[in-house]
Amino acid sequence: MTDAPRPQIRLDKWLWHARFFKTRTLAAKLVAGGHVRVNAAKTDKPARKVGPGDTLTFPQGHDIRVVRIIAPGERRGPAPEAQALYEDLTPIKEMPAKAPRYEGRGRPTKKDRRMFEQSRKGPLE
Template sequence: MAAPRAPTQEPALGPSIRIDKLLWFLRLASSRNFAQDWASEGHIRLNGRRIERPSAAVRTGDMLVLPLRDAVRVIEVLAIPVRRGPAPEAQACYRYVDTSGNGDHSRA
């Protein structure tokens, strides 16, 4: 009899959410359809890896690189939102990460 094989995937590390739904809930995308297109076209990086599917799972602590407004922004997911609520509720779920070494960016 063959020895049992070890699992090939790591166990889930807490709750997750689809990247398109997250971007819409966080009010970083104006619609979920826009967020799906953004992901499908490869404009988003999740923990350094290019994302090409809107169903990619995002968890607390993950880093996202997004083209926002006139700049490329890095955000850290602080909490998984449960709904598309008001802006202050959405902003409490993420923070901008300063990539220039000057400290945290304020939300612009």
């Protein structure tokens, strides 16, 4: 019984297939900049081979994404197909509270505006 080789794909290509980046060039630039970790080890090679079971850590926007690869992917397909390529391990962030100065009551009154300005200045001014 021979073990079949683990299917692998280039890192930049997988990030593009999984729809984390709009273009493969953007994915390659992020990897080449040293901003991606594969199984906790930094890599700066877009051609590094990854496959099922590998864990990737990389920035996307203002967040740090942590994903485990489930499948290498054949093409850059629709979003549901792309989401089947990975398991998202990123911790869920709580939604920020609504801004305290506006509670949906319409336009603030002059009294509200004075209180807001006073709260911005602080007690010493």
